[in-house]
Amino acid sequence: MPRKFSLLIPSLLNFSPFFPRCMTKYQNQTRILVAVDCVVFGFDGQKLKLLLIKRGIEPERNKWSLMGGFVEPNESADQAAIRILKKLTGLEGVYLEQFQTYSDSERDPIERTVSIAYFALIDINLYETQISEEYHPEWFPLNKVPDLIFDHNQMMAMAKEKLRYKAALHPILFELLPPKFTLPLLQSLFEDVYETSFDKRNFSRKILSTGLLLKQKDKDKENSKKGAFYYKLDKKHYQKNFHKFLHFIPNPNGLI
Amino acid sequence: MPRKFSLLIPSLLNFSPFFPRCMTKYQNQTRILVAVDCVVFGFDGQKLKLLLIKRGIEPERNKWSLMGGFVEPNESADQAAIRILKKLTGLEGVYLEQFQTYSDSERDPIERTVSIAYFALIDINLYETQISEEYHPEWFPLNKVPDLIFDHNQMMAMAKEKLRYKAALHPILFELLPPKFTLPLLQSLFEDVYETSFDKRNFSRKILSTGLLLKQKDKDKENSKKGAFYYKLDKKHYQKNFHKFLHFIPNPNGLI
DNA sequence: TTAAATAAATGTCATTTTTACAATTAATTT
């Protein structure tokens, strides 16, 4: 005969005014530290990069890690992730998505901690280094990410996988670009994310057929003689169609 | 100047043998109850259904809820979900997927609890009622699910969404069927999941083109005069191609 | 036994989407 679930048995004793305040209402249950960790992606025009911080203290001194922190008493994990991301990058309103919760009982050697992992996509141009010098953050290209603490390697690998998966179907990679961008830049971003190359003609046809982009009248003249037209996201169309399957990568098998 | 993250500051005091055992190593942090909740799907041949349990005690007595329980000291959330699912259904080795962690500080009125939500797909034929009579479980068709406790309505809605999303791209709905099934049965499952109807010819062409199904020599004679051939999953092909995009639902927009 | 009824199985054509592939254009540099 299985034990009843404790979830179903809150202690009625707690309603007594004489009951010590430090006792909580579900009895005989283990309370666990809950943290969030953020896998922060950025794109510098050449490579997809990850923002990491360096631990200044023991244990694991000088090892790199994802940016994280504990969930505080009156905030949700989403709010904690937003707070932590702001602390690291100075940015608010960035694309942030919860992708997996890590709960192995041994994952943090100091004390058991459940970590709710998020990935963030930021416009790297808006990132200002000085804001978080305290944490010695650095950007690493994905193929040069150092060994990370705890299970952060695994988190990073899964975040990358989720990014590839989602970007094949939904217009999330635009979150990594500045408000005005060119098609060649967009293509190089996709190519770096999927570690492959696409045919220019097919790529632009696919992208433009979504109707998400508005061609601008001015060009980027920095990167070529001819110059490439800028595009902007059609914000309304973008928000409306974000959750639709857009199939940016028609046949992503083998790439994901 | 922002405070340092506590994650980075484990207390060295803990290494002292004189330090009280009840103190933990990350100081001044709030520990929180961590639970898992399972959204259990089954298909009875007609309708997609959800397995719910009825609370026998206050508060929220007589209200329905998802099956859940606290994560225990030496288990991961995955292990907790497996344990709880076995307690409810008697089944092991079922398809189980973590889909979202709910952490609103007010989500459980008794005491703050973070819940890691899973959805499970089971072959309803293997489910044996008597195993968990303790919880008064019942199957509900998706359109007749009663009001649930806490944020379980939200969990259920998101689980349904994730199921639809994933089933459009990957062969997960087979997990709801017995080892031998007919194409008409499979189609009625897809139709119920997406609340729509598909053309028989196009549906079977699409399904068979994946190469996942092996036609059997015998027929199901229960549901029609002519009888419909049984199919089985090609296990090797299934495992190999599970994560590929198979596009079962070619244009799922509007359905998801 | 024959006919009627039922649901399963199957095929084709038009349309759309995808893939593969190369020439032209705009601007700068020599």
Next chain:
DNA sequence: AAATTAATTGTAAAAATGACATTTATTTAA
């Protein structure tokens, strides 16, 4: 004015999709 560079654009074949009806196997009723 010619050469260079990278952006822009088009087309045809192949594959996938969507729309649509007839044939087949079997049981039941006449």
